[in-house]
Amino acid sequence: xxxxxxxxxxxxxxxxxxxxxxxxxxxxxxxxxxxxxxxxxxxxxxxxxxxxxxxxxxxxxxxxxxxxxxxxxxxxxxxxxxxxxxxxxxxxxxxxxxxxxxxxxxxxxxxxxxxxxxxxxxxxxxxxxxxxxxxxxxxxxxxxxxxxxxxxxxxxxxxxxxxxxxxxxxxxxxxxxxxxxxxxxxxxxxxxxxxxxxxxxxxxxxxxxxxxxxxxxxxxxxxxxxxxxxxxxxxxxxxxxxxxxxxxxxxxxxxxxxxxxxxxxxxxxxxxxxxxxxxxxxxxxxxxxxxxxxxxxxxxxxxxxxxxxxxxxx
Amino acid sequence: xxxxxxxxxxxxxxxxxxxxxxxxxxxxxxxxxxxxxxxxxxxxxxxxxxxxxxxxxxxxxxxxxxxxxxxxxxxxxxxxxxxxxxxxxxxxxxxxxxxxxxxxxxxxxxxxxxxxxxxxxxxxxxxxxxxxxxxxxxxxxxxxxxxxxxxxxxxxxxxxxxxxxxxxxxxxxxxxxxxxxxxxxxxxxxxxxxxxxxxxxxxxxxxxxxxxxx
Numbered sequence: 001x002x003x004x005x006x007x008x009x010x011x012x013x014x015x016x017x018x019x020x021x022x023x024x025x026x027x028x029x030x031x032x033x034x035x036x037x038x039x040x041x042x043x044x045x046x047x048x049x050x051x052x053x054x055x056x057x058x059x060x061x062x063x064x065x066x067x068x069x070x071x072x073x074x075x076x077x078x079x080x081x082x083x084x085x086x087x088x089x090x091x092x093x094x095x096x097x098x099x100x101x102x103x104x105x106x107x108x109x110x111x112x113x114x115x116x117x118x119x120x121x122x123x124x125x126x127x128x129x130x131x132x133x134x135x136x137x138x139x140x141x142x143x144x145x146x147x148x149x150x151x152x153x154x155x156x157x158x159x160x161x162x163x164x165x166x167x168x169x170x171x172x173x174x175x176x177x178x179x180x181x182x183x184x185x186x187x188x189x190x191x192x193x194x195x196x197x198x199x200x201x202x203x204x205x206x207x208x209x210x211x212x213x214x215x216x217x218x219x220x221x222x223x224x225x226x227x228x229x230x231x232x233x234x235x236x237x238x239x240x241x242x243x244x245x246x247x248x249x250x251x252x253x254x255x256x257x258x259x260x261x262x263x264x265x266x267x268x269x270x271x272x273x274x275x276x277x278x279x280x281x282x283x284x285x286x287x288x289x290x291x292x293x294x295x296x297x298x299x300x301x302x303x304x305x306x307x308x309x310x311x312x313x314x
Numbered sequence: 315x316x317x318x319x320x321x322x323x324x325x326x327x328x329x330x331x332x333x334x335x336x337x338x339x340x341x342x343x344x345x346x347x348x349x350x351x352x353x354x355x356x357x358x359x360x361x362x363x364x365x366x367x368x369x370x371x372x373x374x375x376x377x378x379x380x381x382x383x384x385x386x387x388x389x390x391x392x393x394x395x396x397x398x399x400x401x402x403x404x405x406x407x408x409x410x411x412x413x414x415x416x417x418x419x420x421x422x423x424x425x426x427x428x429x430x431x432x433x434x435x436x437x438x439x440x441x442x443x444x445x446x447x448x449x450x451x452x453x454x455x456x457x458x459x460x461x462x463x464x465x466x467x468x469x470x471x472x473x474x475x476x477x478x479x480x481x482x483x484x485x486x487x488x489x490x491x492x493x494x495x496x497x498x499x500x501x502x503x504x505x506x507x508x509x510x511x512x513x514x515x516x517x518x519x520x521x522x523x524x525x526x527x528x
Contacts, residue, residue, distance in 0.1 A: 136511030
C-alpha cells in the first residue's frame with residue numbers, strides 16, 4: 001500500500017484530515033478517522049516508520065511476538081480494509097488558509113481542514129569522525145536491513161537502550177561476536193531483554209566507554225575508544241536514541257520543547273487549532289508504539305470534533 | 315503460520331487490484347535452476363490469482379539467444395516489464411515476494427494505466443534526464459527497500475523509456491553484492507557511477523538524475 005491510484009486522490013479536494021507519517025501512530029490515527037467517516041489521507045515518507053526496522057516486538061498488547069514489519073503488515077491490512085489512501089511523499093510545509101490548511105510536498109499540494117503530525121523520529125547520529133564516511137560501508141542504523149552483510153564477523157552496537165539490546169540480540173543470530181559499547185554503568189534495556197543479553201554468549205558489554213572515531217579503509221575495521229584504545233570491529237551499529245521530525249511544525253509556529261518535541265495536551269492538540277500531533281514527534285515521557293497509537297487515536301477524535309465544529313459554522 | 319503462507323496470501327490480495335491485461339517476460343536458466351523454479355512458482359501464484367489478466371511468457375536463457383541479446387539478459391532468472399515499444403522499463407533479478415510484493419504489483423498497475431504519482435514531475439524534467447540505469451540492491455527483510463523500489467519503478471514507468479530500474483536481490487545474486495561492495499541496503503547504483511545508500515527519497519533521486527543538488 002503505497003501510492004494509490006490517482007483517481008482516488010483529487011488535488012482540489014479538501015480532506016477532512018491529512019495524517020503525516022507512515023508508522024503505527026499515523027496509521028492508528030487514520031483507522032479511527034476513517035471509522036469516524038472522515039475523509040482522510042495519509043502521507044508518509046516511509047511506510048512502517050522506525051518500528052519497521054525492529055526485528056522483535058513483544059510488547060504490543062494482543063500480540064505475543066512479531067517483527068516490526070509483521071506488526072506494520074497488520075496495520076496495513078487494517079488500513080486496506082477501510083480503503084484508506086496512502087501516499088509515499090514528504091510534506092515540507094504547511095500553510096494556513098482561511099478555513100483549511102495547504103500542505104506542500106515537492107511533488108504535490110494538498111488541502112485539509114485538519115492535520116495530524118505523526119512524523120515520528122529518526123535515529124540520532126553519533127557525531128564522530130568516520131561515521132559519515134563509512135555510512136553504508138560498515139556503519140549502519142538498521143540491524144534488520146544490514147545484519148546479513150556481517151555473517152561470521154565482529155560488530156559493535158553503540159548505545160545502552162532497550163533498542164540497542166534488541167539490535168545486539170538480533171545481530172547475534174547472524175554474526176560471530178557482538179560488543180555493546182555503552183557510556184553508562186548498566187544498560188537500560190527492559191529487564192527481559194537485559195537478561196537475554198546477559199545470557200547470550202555471543203554478546204559482551206563494554207561499559208563506561210564512548211567511541212571517538214570510526215576507522216577503516218574500504219570498510220570499517222576499527223573504532224577508537226575515549227581512552228585511546230583502538231578496537232577491531234567489522235561493523236558499527238548506532239543506536240543512541242532518536243530526534244523528533246518536528247521541523248515542519250516549527251515552520252508554522254507550533255510550539256516545541258527544548259528537545260524539539262511538539263507540545264501537545266491530553267487531546268493531542270497543539271497550540272494551533274486544527275493541527276494535532278501524536279507519537280514519537282510529540283512530548284510524551286515514555287514512547288512506545290502502543291502509546292503513539294493511543295495518542296494518534298485521540299488526535300483522530302479531536303480532529304473529528306474540530307472538523308464537526310467547522311462544518312457547523314459553515 | 316509459515317512465512318510463505320503469509321506472503322502468498324499477500325500476493326493473492328495485491329494482484330486482485332489488477333484490472334487490465336499485462337504480459338511479463340520471464341527468462342529462466344538451468345544454470346540457476348533452483349532460483350528459476352522458485353521464481354516460476356511464485357509467478358504462478360500471481361498468475362492464478364489475477365483472474366486471467368496476468369500472462370507469463372517464459373523463455374529459457376539457453377535456447378533463446380536472440381531474445382537474450384535483444385533484452386540484454388545478463389543474469390537469469392529475470393522478469394521484464396516492458397512498455398508498448400517493447401523497451402524494458404523494469405527488470406527484476408529478484409523473486410517478487412516479501413517486501414517486493416507491493417511495489418511489484420503497483421508497477422503492474424501503473425504499467426496498465428493507473429496514473430503515476432511522479433508522471434508530471436518526470437515529464438517536466440525529461441529533457442534534463444539522460445538515459446539511466448538505476449540498480450536497486452535490496453534484501454527481502456530490509457525495512458526501507460519497498461519504498462525505494464516503488465519510487466525507482468514509478469520513475470522508470472514515467473520516463474518514456476529513458477530510465478530503466480533493475481531490482482536486484484543481493485541474497486540471490488551475491489556476486490552482484492560483491493561487485494559493488496555492498497554493506498547496506500537499500501543501495502542504488504546510478505549508471506554504474508554513483509551510489510546512493512539508505513532511504514533515498516523521490517526528491518533526492520530526481521535531483522541526482524538531473525544532476526542538481528538539493
